Amino acid sequence: MTDSATASADGRVDQAIDEKVRSAQAAALDLANVDNDERTRALHAIADAIDDNREMIQEANAVDVAAGEKQLEAGEYSQALVDRLKLSAAKLDSIVEMVRSVAEQDDPLGTTLDARELDEDLELYKVAVPIGVIGTVFESRPDALAQIAALALKSGNSVMLKGGSEASESNRVLYDLIEEATADVDAIPAGWAQLVEARADVTAMLEMDEEIDLLMPRGSSEFVQYIQENTSIPVLGHTEGICHVYVDREADLAMAVDVAFDAKVQYPAVCNAVETLLIHESVAAEFLPEITARYAESDVEIRADEATREIVGDHVSLQAATEADWSTEYGDLIVSISVVDSLSAALAHITEYSSKHTESILTADADRAGRFMRQLDSASVFHNASTRFSDGYRFGLGAEVGISTGKIHARGPVGLEGLTTYKYLLEGDGQLVATYAGENPRPFTHEPFEGEWTPGRLSSRSNRQ
């Protein structure tokens, strides 16, 4: 046992985190060049391995759940957390199905994004490639490990997998199955997926900006912010979802009631659920009694400004909204409501309080919709649709990597494309920059063309001539 290795609780010798990261980095160079067929085959091997070892997975999971239930009794864990831990047969079905679905996605790699002739026999290609090594830290659901590993493999990236300690037994079994399944596919380099178990290793990973190319934390917005503030590695993550629905004076009010209801009630725990409704004053008297009654039927707690409370009166029980309500992500059956006197006032409110995730305007007026959609600096801005559509699957992006509240690299719902970058490949014939500089510089042609990069494209072309 070397200095840099530690014995884990069950007696295995664990690699130190820096060895794991270097191993992932070495694997990434090879994985970047593994054909899509092989990556797809490896993903189906993972799905098979999970499908064939349900008993073993559920035994390990039972250990996590039992420990979780003890913590629940002690008042340390919530029932929701223990529920998320559980790998039921149905949950295992969905994991297997998810891995197969990622396997069958279009290959995000190798695509020529741009091809340009710089001059005769000097051709530039911009080609999609994996990012390299992705560091992930995720919540207690053990299905997250399988999902993140599958997305990384499909996109040709090595991945560091740090799950919640509550799920450590389940994660270890899932990780071992994934590792063994891909070890049997010759083309997949060993070391592409690394299990990280110690919290101290996360701290170490945050410092490894030479080796880790991207961090994807999942969890509370405080946790994601903590990661962002403690690393110089780029972070792809989602902090808050304070989403708004604005009911314009030109709204179809029947539609508005349905959309405002769907946006809150259809699934209130998620980031794209609406938190604040803004109502134009000229439709408030007609709209507010209807929507508040509808919300009340579904036990939605309503926090309203004074104008709303005056209009609704005693028909529905409303609490007075405080300043804090406008910047709170409830993630629950709670909504805040404010009356505004104009579209401009709605825009000002959203600009001040929004987390720039998703906003929706309900209006029949195209110009007012256009103003709303142009003026707001949010990742997703909708016209006459529920904020709940803001999702990679619904957007048709295929597998969803996550939702980004940053603006750089990937914004809003992120598909596999978000786990890729590009490189420039230039095929020349011995060209020198000196030829294109100085007194009588040769001009560039800079002509875009349709074509895929193949190595030695120019020489093979001249052979054909």
Next chain:
Amino acid sequence: MTDSATASADGRVDQAIDEKVRSAQAAALDLANVDNDERTRALHAIADAIDDNREMIQEANAVDVAAGEKQLEAGEYSQALVDRLKLSAAKLDSIVEMVRSVAEQDDPLGTTLDARELDEDLELYKVAVPIGVIGTVFESRPDALAQIAALALKSGNSVMLKGGSEASESNRVLYDLIEEATADVDAIPAGWAQLVEARADVTAMLEMDEEIDLLMPRGSSEFVQYIQENTSIPVLGHTEGICHVYVDREADLAMAVDVAFDAKVQYPAVCNAVETLLIHESVAAEFLPEITARYAESDVEIRADEATREIVGDHVSLQAATEADWSTEYGDLIVSISVVDSLSAALAHITEYSSKHTESILTADADRAGRFMRQLDSASVFHNASTRFSDGYRFGLGAEVGISTGKIHARGPVGLEGLTTYKYLLEGDGQLVATYAGENPRPFTHEPFEGEWTPGRLSSRSNRQ
């Protein structure tokens, strides 16, 4: 004078940095929606203002240069720094020309990058938009201020401009001209460009991750690294350029001599110049005497491994390379040379020492070129061309924003596109997510189509029916 304002040396009251940033942030929301015609017009107004006020600019510049020369005498500044400070008539010509050229670039905004029907009357558009507020910190050349301001304006971004203190007089005059010129174009919101002069304000900006969306530092790699390590704002920047040319056993050696010479000598001070030549052993005896003689004619200092020194012997004076040479960016007429016994050894050397900027293989063998280009994790990988082609202008990207050695968001030479992000716009007809969930979910169509977003597109379409 408020607490948050300070008096500058010349008695003007300066806004505090947080006020400047908030002003830039407010302007960004409006600037995002200014038509390309107006942005172009404003850029020509800037070019005119610079062209019409050459005397005033040169007077201010003379103050900076005189101060710089005193520092030169005192041994604090280098001659190169003082040279970079000087705004000659020719330099002013090139600034005016550069601003006009940025003005005439294709509009990077508003483009529909993707359009997809999610279902009947539910259309998703991914549209290019500005990033928001860009914080820049740049070197002593005052032309950098005009260039960065022009790139920001063309791409619809507000910009914080912090130049070198050596150029403070020149920067102030250029900034005032830019601000006044755009103030005369009604569509351009006041506050879009902010001059930052105090070093403490840079430190403050690094903390403003809610207000500043992207940092673009320019300067030494130590400086860029310092910025990266002291902010949670995404950084678009360029650290080192340790570029390689590998002369393969299948290389056309006459071509190889020319390319290796061009890559080093044509302009040695820049990041895309080659620092290390790797030579396949089977062509070393023929190639090395030629290239070293050629380098010697141009006073290139050569640091060579033992194998190279044995082959070249006394014909050319060679220094012994040390381990540090392989990871040094000379930025000067110095090159390191090593003989390798295989393509694999070349790949291993580059993987270990490269800064992932630009590498080039010289070979007539397409398979070996393909292996080199696929296997290396560098932003630009070339076949039979000089590393010096790695440049936004030569790549045909139009105006160059910079070169990125990161992999996230933008990689390699970055054009105006690198100063944009996107937002998702969804045009619906009152759709609810509940319809697409639950027991009998309505399926999505997810059909890509060709089309540009226009507000209220669905309502206008149904009007036509």
